[in-house]
Amino acid sequence: MSIITPKPISGFPELLPDAQIVFNRCLQIVRETYELFGFAPIETPAVERKEILTSKGGDEKEIFALTRLFTRPDESPETDLALHFDLTVPLARYVAQNKDKLVFPFRRYQMQKIWRGERPQKGRYREFYQCDIDVIGRGSVSLFTDAEIPSVIYQVFKRMDIGHFVIRINNRRLLQGYFEYLGVPNAQIGEVLRAVDRLEKEGRDKVRRELTEKIGVAESAADDILAFIGNESASDTDAVLAKIQASPAMSNERFAQGAAELNTVIAGIRSLGVPDDYFRADLSIARGLGYYTGTVYETQLIKYPELGSICSGGRYDDLASYFTTEKLPGVGISIGLSRLVIQLIEAGVLKTGPSTPAPVIVTTMDTSRMADYLKIAASLREAGIATEVYFDKGRLGDQLKYANRKGFKIAIIAGENEFAAGQVKVKNLITGQETLCEQAQLLAHVVG
RNA sequence: GUGCCUUUAGCUCAAUGGUGGAGCGCCUGACUGUGGCUCAGGAGGUUGUGGGUUCGACCCCCAUAAGGCACCCCA
Known part of the structure; x- marks a missing residue:
């Protein structure tokens, strides 16, 4: 009998017991903290029908589908099932399917593995855990939810003891209103948001070129945008809020509404006891994803910015428009736990200990x-x-x-x-x- | 899907085209009632795979696979 040489599968992380114990402890902290805020657990199957997963324009190249290894000649090895690539789409399906049994606002958490058919790289896995919380409303969701969610995240990371982190908070309506005020056509606002989102990564010049040359924003408007969202002029939250308040764009209705929302959310976060150095109003956070409509979040570790966003999310107007005509808005956030914990173990921030849970x-x-x-x-x-x-x-x-x-x-x-x-x-x-x-x-x- | 880099012992890495090594780890013993430390010994390799060039290939060439990184996108 020939021996099959065992080797790791790229992008599918596997831990030794000492690291797995640390990982599980983190999972436990997330679970306990989510429940501390009254989020209820649900778990959806690893697979969904392909039509569900592709409904929201999920990138089909990144979706692992199920086939059978062997089939009779008259059967198809294909199935109509595929592995879920996030927990939001399954949530949408779940809520739409059960909306007459669920009690709204529906507060749920979900901690499951998800799969993405990507080429792996540092901190990019093909199988990893996401730990999501969302609050879904029927018709509306209170703005206090937008404030509560960062405070949940604050408690989670605080208890995990991963060092100094900052939850960066912005409001997409505010940005959209600003662009509108500058005369950017509605059709281009999505593109502008995506370009602006890359400011930190690509730098001012590159984003400016993208705005003017690729998207066609007027030079003066591009400069206005960069000046407004740039961090140089206002580094702390109060300065950012003051800058917004003083902006001539307040004459724009959307901008003013976004500003009011952001003010309320920031005030709520403070009331919930999150220290000022753990969150920040940050106008440069835009989130590429199209479905966010109001508050958006991204979280970074101060000492390890290269890990990227370890937790992000935001508010969306309509969760399940593909599955029901009823309007179901929500606010949610997701922790990429595998990326976070595995890399922090490698960096030595999270220390591994015994290889046994028994003392x-x-x-x-x-x-x-x-x-x-x-x-x-x-x-x-x-x-x-x-x-x-x-x-x-x-x-x-x-x-x-x-x-x-x-x-x-x-x-x-x-x-x-x-x-x-x-x-x-x-x-x-x-x-x-x-x-x-x-x-x-x-x-x-x-x-x- | 695109680009760049890498591949030698379990791990991290050496080795002018001329008999493949080290450190760490692992196993055994010193040590049949005491671990970590120390010392001694040992096992472990078709040099990713397939082909080519050469008297001779870990080394040069081609192909291929896997891994890593970046882009894209995102946790």
């Missing part, structure tokens, strides 16, 4: 006393302390070596001497300190 190992020096060892483990587990028993043959030295490599914190040691005295030895594997204790007192010693 305690019961060594088995005297195999004739296995019954006693098993009872010790059972009593610890009864108290909620994760415990492993060493089953293989091995000297105590081997057993401790094993315990050390896996990162156990405490080893229980008992042999002839200890059993004779009704005692067990508790060894702290970090300090090396050993204490003898009565068997009945074991739990107290381990906990302490």
Whole structure:
């Protein structure tokens, strides 16, 4: 039999237990925090019908479809199913399908793997976790939601302890109103938004050229736009808000509405206790995606801007227009957890620890006393302390070596001497300190 | 889908066209009641794959695959 050489599949990350433990802890933090704000869990299938996934103009080249490996000649290997490439489209389908059973505003979270048929590169995977929250309304969604969502994200990343991050917030209506005020035709506003979104990445000159040469914006208007959204003139949130307030574009209705929304959202975020250095009104955030209509978010790590946006989202007027005629607006945001956690582990920001979730190992020096060892483990587990028993043959030295490599914190040691005295030895594997204790007192010693 | 780069031990990397090495890791022992440290020893390779040039190829050429990075797009 020939051996198949195992090798990793590019873009499909796979972790060793020490890193997986860290990853799962992050997933847990996200889940707990989402629930702390009252978001309810749902999970949709990994697959949707192709027609659902392509409805919103999903790039078909990036969608993995399902086929069967073998079919009879009279069957087609093709199926009408494909793997979901985000969680928003499945949400739209889910809400449209269940709208008469759901209670609105519908607040849900969803943490699932998604798949994209892209060429992988740094931080770009073909299989990764997204952790989404969205609030979907029937007809309308309160603007307080727009403020609440960044505060959820703040709590998540704060608890994850990933260092200083900034949630950048803008309002697309405001930008659209500004462009309108400058006389940019409606048909070009989408293009202008996309161009403006690349300001940080491509620089002022390139964006200016794109605006004037490619899109056809007047030179003076392009300069106006760059001056307005550029960060140079207003670096903190209050300065940005003041700049907006003082702008002659306030005469434009859309601009004024966007400004009012942004003011309300910023005030709400502050009331929710997010410190000023963790969020920022930032006029250069536009989001390329067409369906955002109001508030938009992007989040970056201060020390690791190269990771890109680790969390982004915004408000959309109509979630499920492809699946129902009912208008279902919403606000949502998505954390790209795989990108975030895996890269932060590589960068050493998130430290990996043990390769076992159990802090305690019961060594088995005297195999004739296995019954006693098993009872010790059972009593610890009864108290909620994760415990492993060493089953293989091995000297105590081997057993401790094993315990050390896996990162156990405490080893229980008992042999002839200890059993004779009704005692067990508790060894702290970090300090090396050993204490003898009565068997009945074991739990107290381990906990302490 | 486009472009550039890379591919040698499990990992990170050496090796003028002339017998493929090191560090780390792994295994064994020193050590049958004590891990990490140390010391000694050991295993591990059709040099990604296929072809070509050459007396001779890890090295040069062609093809191909995989990986990495950037673009596009996005988490």
